[in-house]
Amino acid sequence: MFKKPLADAKTIASLRGSDRRKLKQRVVADFGLQLEEGELLVPEGLQSQKISTHLNEPGVVYLSQEGDPLWFSLGKGTDGALIPTVYTLWKKPDLLPFLSTPAAVVPKLTGGADLMIPGVVQHSVPLAVDQLAAVTQYHRDRRGPPLAVGRMAVTSDTLREADEKDRKGKAVYVLHTWKDCLWSMGVSSKMDVPEPREVPRPETEEGPIVQQEGVDAEGDDLVDETAKLQLEDTPQSTGGQQDIAAEQTLESAEPAAAVLSPEDVSSCLRSALLQALQTTLSSLPPSTFPITASTLWSNHVLPARPVQPLGAGVPVDIGVMDIKQSTHKTVKVFLKACAKEGLIKLKETKGDVVITAVYPAHPAVAGHRSHKTVQSVEEKRGKAEERQRKEQEAEEKRRSELRIAELWKPHGPTVGWFVAAEKDTSHLYSVADIKEVFNAYVVVKGLVNAQVQQYINVGQDDALAQAVHVKGEEQAEFMKREDALRQIREHMQVWHEIRTEGGEPVTRKGAARPISVVVKIRQGRKACTLITGFETYGLAADDLAQELRKACASSTAVEPLPGKTTDVEVMVQGKQIKAVTDLLVSKGVPARWIKSEDLSASKKK
Incomplete structure (x- = not known):
């Protein structure tokens, strides 16, 4: 909830004495405390601050006189549940x-x-x-x-x-x-x-x-x-x-630490080399050699260390599987021991060693039983973290995205049918709502066709017949269920609702229209991108133009639409469909409600 900085924080104000007493009484009642405990957790000099989280969820934070947040609540108004902060929980664990x-x-x-x-x-x-x-x-x-x-x-x-x-x-x-x-x-x-x-x-x-x-x-x-x-x-x-x-x-769990002797650590590191010889080292082309001891150690041996060595049955802190904890003490001594065994071939140069060859066909390699390695665990953890990151990003995107719902209001010939169905004629209905009312109505009235279940005998009910009747056509005796529902919606008044996470829904008359992003040629050969219809989605023209100026690194302008008194368009120099679309999506506008078109090519022709 607070993993990112607050989207907004108002001025801190001192809490009135009466408000503090109410808050203390609420804390005592909600958490079953004694009055003296309430004094400790709701101290004198308490302050309040209205906030909005990074997901734009409103809330209030109550701070101590020194400035430490002690309590917070989320949601509009003052009825949200009181939640203690970690500061408060440290006072009363x-x-x-x-x-x-x-x-x-x-x-x-x-x-x-x-x-x-x-x-x-x-x-x-x-x-x-x-x-x-x-x-x-x-x-x-x-x-x-x-x-x-x-x-x-x-x-x-x-x-x-x-x-x-x-x-x-x-x-x-x-x-x-x-x-x-x-x-x-x-x-x-x-x-x-x-x-x-x-x-x-x-x-x-x-x-x-x-x-x-x-x-x-x-x-x-x-x-x-x-x-x-x-x-x-x-x-x-x-x-x-x-x-x-x-x-x-x-x-990292404390009880997991297993004690390994120097001989055990040496055995683990030898097992890691055998694993590397079976996998990564065996696939290296001959031209790769010679390779330095540090390259062999860091790229092949260390990643191949076992997670559960020696059949211990419990994981071991990889920090103990270090060359300094082994009997060899240094990488050079370890590699010389492996070369003596015939697993690798070494050459000394200037006091150091390089690996000139490896022998994956050695009997010890063939007899090695593959184990789960440190690298595989780290890769799995990395994938899990990446999945988690993507899931969190998708969830945040979903929560911040505008939700647009198409609604219908009883109008004209459908008003009588809604009255007959005993439904509120001033209410706005979704597709699912209308379908639910319709299905219940035809069941109660017994209008389902006895021969073909998907047909409704609309002619048997005057209110329904009027609601589905198409002006200029004969009165239908029966209709398919889907056709009847479509006709009812077409005779109703179209509305739409736009809702943001944590905000009040905005309901407007008329169908929701997508934002238009069109590239046109203006002033001779200059291409420009024109954005219209964004007001419906709560976007201000001047703010949008300013952000597009930065995002597109191009000049912008706000101009009135020809023939319109209130609507305006934002113009960006150049072909900027992708940049504009990306910015609108980041603002919470669903991609399906953005309609883009490039008319510059047809203009040139």
């Missing part, structure tokens, strides 16, 4: 029920992702859909401070019943996180994260705590279970955020 997640998932949450079900380790019960909840970092035997607040996407029963095969989907829709743009508004944004506190016993005032199935009370099985869930390449593991939480958890 048990204000909301909680869910804990591994350390590796936290950066994804602060980056704008929602919390997925696979990332939940522990949670309070009961939890209901749409209930406010805090998200903490998982610590064994301790409770981390709240780092995010959001609304539940599922119930605690759903979380508790989920097993490895169906643990997918979102657990929490995150609204605000530590380090997001709302947090950064505060003067205390540089403050350190509080230390984890002792975990209360399962039955406390905070309610019982549930460890996800497959994880014991001490948390020792957390990594094993999470690793199995996230390493298995199942068809269900396709969600971007789910994959990210999975792969990240493998590398």
Whole structure:
């Protein structure tokens, strides 16, 4: 919600004493607090500021006298739910029920992702859909401070019943996180994260705590279970955020660290070289050699390191699989050992070594069993992050896009039919609404043709007959259902509605017309692009001309349309259809409502 800077922020104003008391009473009532706790969370000197998120959703932020955001609400008016910020949750960590997640998932949450079900380790019960909840970092035997607040996407029963095969989907829709743009508004944004506190016993005032199935009370099985869930390449593991939480958890969850001896690390690195000899090194042409030791190491050996070495069953922090942690201590000594084994051929030059040949046909390479590599995990994570980014961009585009609906109002001969159907004649109806009214009417009146079900006996009902009658033609006895619906719409008055995310819908009489973007030849041989019909979509001519001047790096002008008293056109020098279309789409105008045409070629002919 606040992963990007606010679209608009009004002047900060001090809250009146009466308003502060009302807010405090509301906090005490909504969150079941004592009066003294209300004083702590709604302090003296409180200030308010009206804001708009980057998605243009209006809201109000309540700030402390020092300037730290303590509460916020979203939506128009003052009836939106009060939501505590992370600043407030650090003052009273048990204000909301909680869910804990591994350390590796936290950066994804602060980056704008929602919390997925696979990332939940522990949670309070009961939890209901749409209930406010805090998200903490998982610590064994301790409770981390709240780092995010959001609304539940599922119930605690759903979380508790989920097993490895169906643990997918979102657990929490995150609204605000530590380090997001709302947090950064505060003067205390540089403050350190509080230390984890002792975990209360399962039955406390905070309610019982549930460890996800497959994880014991001490948390020792957390990594094993999470690793199995996230390493298995199942068809269900396709969600971007789910994959990210999975792969990240493998590398960073605290209990996952496995202890490797120097001999184990040497074995891992040798296994990585064997894997590289089977794959990347075997495909290199002879002209590639000689290659430097650093190239072999960084491009082939390091990416081929195993994720789960030595059949340990748990992932290992790749930081421990370093040459300095092995028995060899240096890359040069390691390569010499591999050359002695006959896997590669070396040549010393000026105290360093270069690889002059590799031997993929060596028996040790042939007998090597392929493993999942660090590179494959990183590539999978990268693809998951890219999917997530594209999904978020598509969602933001969808939410910011104007929604245009065609509507119809009862008019002329259709008014009597709507009265007969006991419907409001001043209401605006969509296609689906008209169809629903029509279907209910013909059923109640028994107008469906007995022989052919798709025909309606319109002649048996005077009101319907008038609504579908075409002037100048004979009165129809029966019509196809689709034809009757079309005739009713044609006799109604056409309207349209344009709605933006978080804004009030704008309803106008007449059919919605697309924006016209036309290239014409003017003043001899000069081509120019003319844009008309944009007023319907809430765009101002002067603002549009100014933005097009920058986007097209060309001169623009606003001129009245010939024969029109109110409508204007924006003119841009040159053939600028693509640039104009891209700008209109970025403004939220759906591409299907932009009609472009190049008339310059026909003019030249």
